[in-house]
Amino acid sequence: xxxxxxxxxxxxxxxxxxFGAVLDEALLAILRNVxxxxxKVGDTEDYFQFLDFKxxxxxxxxxxxxxxxxxxxxxxxxxMSHVLNEVADPLxxxxxxSMIDYLETTIDDEVFVDFRLNGxxxxxxxxxQGRKVNLVEPLKQLIIDxxxxxxxxxxxxxxxxx
Numbered sequence: 001x002x003x004x005x006x007x008x009x010x011x012x013x014x015x016x017x018x019f020g021a022v023l024d025e026a027l028l029a030i031l032r033n034v035x036x037x038x039x040k041v042g043d044t045e046d047y048f049q050f051l052d053f054k055x056x057x058x059x060x061x062x063x064x065x066x067x068x069x070x071x072x073x074x075x076x077x078x079x080m081s082h083v084l085n086e087v088a089d090p091l092x093x094x095x096x097x098s099m100i101d102y103l104e105t106t107i108d109d110e111v112f113v114d115f116r117l118n119g120x121x122x123x124x125x126x127x128x129q130g131r132k133v134n135l136v137e138p139l140k141q142l143i144i145d146x147x148x149x150x151x152x153x154x155x156x157x158x159x160x161x162x
Contacts, residue, residue: 035079047086051143092122126157133160
């Protein structure tokens with residue numbers, strides 16, 4: 001596993017029943033080291049990269065892929081929550097500005113859009129043609145699939161104004 005300049009290579013053969021724990025330990029060690037470095041010197045772009053980590057499965061092992069596809073670990077979730085807090089403002093602002101640009105070029109009438117952060121949610125309000133739409137989008141969803149979230153929210157706004 002490699003992330004930023006942190007790398008963990010697992011060369012030993014482990015019984016299948018122990019391998020999940022070995023992968024967990026390696027992933028957590030890497031994430032903790034990177035997170036500690038980011039806390040000391042990281043800027044917003046570095047935190048965005050942290051949220052975009054991928055695990056390279058060089059052997060195309062179905063077990064490894066399944067393990068990380070179903071991956072649920074409270075320590076990783078806690079680290080990711082801290083990182084999400086660091087990027088919440090710029091992430092929400094970028095999403096908001098893109099949404100305004102998109103709606104203004106798509107809707108013929110004047111559009112008013114407002115947003116605010118409420119914990120780990122982005123609250124959006126759009127008004128046009130005498131109608132108002134209020135939507136809530138989890139920030140975590142923007143990290144998981146920004147494009148899907150953007151398309152879905154924009155479509156919902158447009159349908160309400162149609």
